[in-house]
Amino acid sequence: MNALLKQLAIQFRMDFRDKGTLLVFYLVPLGFYAVMGAVFSSVNPEIKPVLSATMAIFSVSMGALIGLPPTLVKLREAGVLRAYQVTGIPGSSVLSSVGLSAFAHLSIVSLIISVTAPLLFGAEAPQSAGGFFAVLAALLLCSVAVGLLIGATAKNQSMAMMLSQAVFMPSLMLSGIMFPADLLPAPLEHFGNILPATHAMHAFNGLAYGVTAQWSPPLALGAVLGIALAAMAAAAWRYGRITKIS
Numbered sequence: 001m002n003a004l005l006k007q008l009a010i011q012f013r014m015d016f017r018d019k020g021t022l023l024v025f026y027l028v029p030l031g032f033y034a035v036m037g038a039v040f041s042s043v044n045p046e047i048k049p050v051l052s053a054t055m056a057i058f059s060v061s062m063g064a065l066i067g068l069p070p071t072l073v074k075l076r077e078a079g080v081l082r083a084y085q086v087t088g089i090p091g092s093s094v095l096s097s098v099g100l101s102a103f104a105h106l107s108i109v110s111l112i113i114s115v116t117a118p119l120l121f122g123a124e125a126p127q128s129a130g131g132f133f134a135v136l137a138a139l140l141l142c143s144v145a146v147g148l149l150i151g152a153t154a155k156n157q158s159m160a161m162m163l164s165q166a167v168f169m170p171s172l173m174l175s176g177i178m179f180p181a182d183l184l185p186a187p188l189e190h191f192g193n194i195l196p197a198t199h200a201m202h203a204f205n206g207l208a209y210g211v212t213a214q215w216s217p218p219l220a221l222g223a224v225l226g227i228a229l230a231a232m233a234a235a236a237w238r239y240g241r242i243t244k245i246s
Contacts, residue, residue, distance in 0.1 A: 008097040015071075015101055024067030025105045029059035033113055034120075041121040050211070051123035053204035054177040056110045056136060057197050063106045064143035065150065065168040069160040072098055072151030076242065095152070095239045099144045106140055124209070131207035138221055139200040142228035146196065148235040152242065171197040199223040 015021045033055045040047045040054075047054065075094065114132070117123035126132040146167065154160035174184060174192030181189055181198065192198045199220040206217025215223075 008100055011097045011101040012104070015105060018071075021067055021071060025063045025102070026109060029062050029109055030112065032062075033059065033117075037117060037121045037123075041123070048122055049124040050201075050204060050209055051121055052114050052117040052126070053132070053135075053201065053208065055113045055117065057139065057175065057177050057200055057204075058172065059109045059113060060106050060136075060139055060143045061168055061171045061197055063109065064102060064140075064147035065164045065171070066161075068098065068102045068144065068147030069151035069154060069164050070157050071102075072148065073154055073157050073160045077156065092236070092240075095148060095236065098151075099148050102144050102147065103140055106143070110136055110140070126204075126208035127210045128208055132204065135200060135203040135207055135221060135224075138203070138224045138228065139196065142196045142200075142224045142231070145228045145231035145235060149231045149238065152235045152238040167195075171195050174198065176201045196224050196227050199227075 015025070037051060037055060040051060072095075075098070114136075118125055147164075150163045150167065151160060154163055170192065172178065174181065174188055175195055175197035176192070177197065181192055181201075184192065199215065202215040202220035203217050203224060205211040206215075207221065
């Protein structure tokens with residue numbers, strides 16, 4: 001536990017010193033939120049009720065899928081993982097600290113969006129704050145787990161970026177956060193149903209805002225948690241193999 005806490009503190013400081021990490025965790029998501037929040041609230045007023053949820057999904061997905069994998073790959077490529085092993089810090093602590101640090105950063109961004117969206121863009125507060133934060137926590141857990149899996153799978157930073165984009169772009173376009181998913185062609189709509197962001201949107205609609213969703217809201221939340229557990233187990237297995245090889 002002490003090793004994990006020390007590594008978490010180190011990782012948190014490293015994140016704040018890395019301009020690239022700050023860019024994908026804070027600057028780009030909040031900048032996109034500021035611009036698109038103004039656009040959506042004026043052009044498409046129907047999105048106002050769930051604006052906080054849609055912008056939170058975008059920010060969390062971007063930070064976890066684009067920002068997290070390269071961080072994990074950098075540790076491996078720079079020989080940091082081997083240095084930790086020499087000093088007795090297990091690889092599982094490294095994986096956990098990177099994930100927990102990302103979870104903390106993205107929680108901060110999500111809270112900023114949740115608090116400011118009603119003030120800046122007239123977004124409606126969720127009918128159930130408990131439902132909103134339950135879905136948000138599940139989304140954070142799932143997105144971070146998928147980001148860790150990508151980082152543990154990619155052999156280098158270029159591959160990590162390609163894998164990240166392969167998951168992030170469909171999450172952005174097919175999940176219903178930019179426009180209603182039922183406007184998509186049927187094959188793309190069905191493909192979108194394998195994405196955590198899609199199920200998170202259904203869960204937000206039903207559990208936080210009381211909006212009729214295509215999926216049962218509890219079932220959608222269960223799908224997000226199921227994907228989170230599967231990705232977490234796969235990331236731990238893959239990173240364990242990397243640690244043995246290293």
